[in-house]
Amino acid sequence: MPALVLLGAQWGDEGKGKATDLLGGSVDYVVRYQGGNNAGHTVVVGDQKYALHLLPSGILSPGCTPVIGNGVVVDPSVLLSELSGLNERGVDTSKLLLSGNAHIITPYNVTVDKVTERFLGKRKIGTTGRGIGPTYADKINRVGIRVQDLYDESILTQKVEAALDVKNQILTKLYNRRAIAVDQVVEELLDYAEKLRPYVADTVLVINEALENDKVVLFEGGQGTLLDIDHGTYPFVTSSNPTAGGACTGAGVGPTKISRVIGILKAYTTRVGAGPFPTELFDEDGEALRRIGGERGVTTGRDRRCGWFDAVIARYATRVNGLTDFFLTKLDVLTGWEQIPVCVAYEIDGKRVEELPYSQSDFHHAKPVYEMLPGWSEDISKAKSFSDLPKNAQAYVKALEEMSGAPISAIGVGPGRDETIEINSFL
Ligand code: GDP
Ligand code: IMO
Ligand code: MG
Numbered sequence: 001m002p003a004l005v006l007l008g009a010q011w012g013d014e015g016k017g018k019a020t021d022l023l024g025g026s027v028d029y030v031v032r033y034q035g036g037n038n039a040g041h042t043v044v045v046g047d048q049k050y051a052l053h054l055l056p057s058g059i060l061s062p063g064c065t066p067v068i069g070n071g072v073v074v075d076p077s078v079l080l081s082e083l084s085g086l087n088e089r090g091v092d093t094s095k096l097l098l099s100g101n102a103h104i105i106t107p108y109n110v111t112v113d114k115v116t117e118r119f120l121g122k123r124k125i126g127t128t129g130r131g132i133g134p135t136y137a138d139k140i141n142r143v144g145i146r147v148q149d150l151y152d153e154s155i156l157t158q159k160v161e162a163a164l165d166v167k168n169q170i171l172t173k174l175y176n177r178r179a180i181a182v183d184q185v186v187e188e189l190l191d192y193a194e195k196l197r198p199y200v201a202d203t204v205l206v207i208n209e210a211l212e213n214d215k216v217v218l219f220e221g222g223q224g225t226l227l228d229i230d231h232g233t234y235p236f237v238t239s240s241n242p243t244a245g246g247a248c249t250g251a252g253v254g255p256t257k258i259s260r261v262i263g264i265l266k267a268y269t270t271r272v273g274a275g276p277f278p279t280e281l282f283d284e285d286g287e288a289l290r291r292i293g294g295e296r297g298v299t300t301g302r303d304r305r306c307g308w309f310d311a312v313i314a315r316y317a318t319r320v321n322g323l324t325d326f327f328l329t330k331l332d333v334l335t336g337w338e339q340i341p342v343c344v345a346y347e348i349d350g351k352r353v354e355e356l357p358y359s360q361s362d363f364h365h366a367k368p369v370y371e372m373l374p375g376w377s378e379d380i381s382k383a384k385s386f387s388d389l390p391k392n393a394q395a396y397v398k399a400l401e402e403m404s405g406a407p408i409s410a411i412g413v414g415p416g417r418d419e420t421i422e423i424n425s426f427l
């Protein structure tokens with residue numbers, strides 16, 4: 001019963017889509033367990049580029065069954081347009097399974113996300129504006145709408161009424177917006193019901209039966225460890241648990257079933273939206289990482305903030321996720337620097353600190369302590385094995401592995417499926 005979790009070890013956009021797609025050919029199921037269409041996962045197959053938001057990256061591998069688990073929040077209009085977009089490109093999406101317990105991102109959740117951010121002004125989180133936070137808030141407040149509610153009009157109407165009761169007061173009285181009509185929302189949601197019906201399933205049962213039958217299941221995280229609502233840089237986080245435990249609750253599998261937890265780790269660091277980022281660069285090096293790495297958001301088109309590799313964060317990700325392996329991505333982007341700084345510790349109020357400080361104020365004051373590693377100038381994008389890499393690139397990888405606390409089992413040297421060096425097999 002091999003069950004693997006694949007998740008972001010930093011602030012998202014580490015290359016999870018590419019890594020999942022790479023394994024998609026050898027696994028039976030790929031399951032998204034949290035987040036929603038705030039995610040933007042890029043997969044490059046030959047000369048084709050796909051940007052996936054809600055669909056698990058396994059959808060591009062014909063033998064693999066993609067599953068949207070109960071922990072995901074689903075915007076039906078986005079899901080349906082993603083499906084039709086792939087169908088137009090000849091991708092068969094008929095195997096998709098959607099949990100009846102997944103929560104629906106309603107149009108009013110999207111409105112609340114946008115007006116809340118506007119209201120926060122300078123203190124905003126910089127969300128993707130996709131209604132993620134308000135939908136998870138409704139779930140926790142027990143006024144959420146689930147996929148299964150779309151199939152009972154009376155229950156759906158009652159639930160939308162209950163949710164809008166308070167929201168309309170807030171929208172009209174606090175934010176000076178128009179109230180949202182219950183009938184209009186119900187009508188829109190009912191329209192999605194029949195289109196989604198073929199995919200709706202008891203995904204918890206399907207996944208657990210698959211594991212009992214020795215099928216290989218891969219759980220694909222969205223976002224990343226430092227965006228986790230519990231373990232990330234709160235409040236500058238997303239509203240779900242991308243960390244490994246989220247795979248258990250967001251898919252309905254017990255922790256005893258998980259055999260491997262793979263952290264996707266970029267060879268440098270990026271972040272989108274607001275919040276602390278100790279190794280952030282505001283100079284030409286940051287501009288160069290952005291340009292060479294193509295660091296622009298897949299979902300919102302925002303420029304990503306860029307900085308050097310932060311080993312304190314990588315060590316933290318190893319700990320909170322119980323990582324068994326790392327998949328190091330975008331090593332090729334670092335080609336050309338004479339020396340590459342790596343953050344090995346922080347200085348906080350004049351003291352050297354080796355681990356991520358638990359206090360938010362301390363983290364806001366953390367200054368990176370850098371060690372300089374020698375760079376390389378050779379093109380590494382064609383490297384197929386570790387020994388093909390220049391000596392300094394090998395030493396960079398080994399140094400990162402040592403500092404981060406788990407073996408690096410694969411290295412990305414380009415966006416394509418085959419631009420990968422496999423060191424240890426994941427399966
Ligand atoms: P995700 O959200 O974690 O799936 O990552 P994104 O797709 O948002 O961002 C990662 C970007 O890096 C995408 O444009 C990928 O095509 C690209 N990418 C992934 N791995 C590599 C790599 O090893 N080298 C290079 N140059 N690009 C990569
Ligand atoms: P993938 O899966 C990078 C960030 C947003 C914002 C914060 C909260 O592609 O790695 P939200 O809309 O989730 O309430 O926004 O989280 N964020 C991401 N940053 N990659 C992502 O996804 C992200 N999903 C959300 O920029 O700072
Ligand atoms: Mg992304």
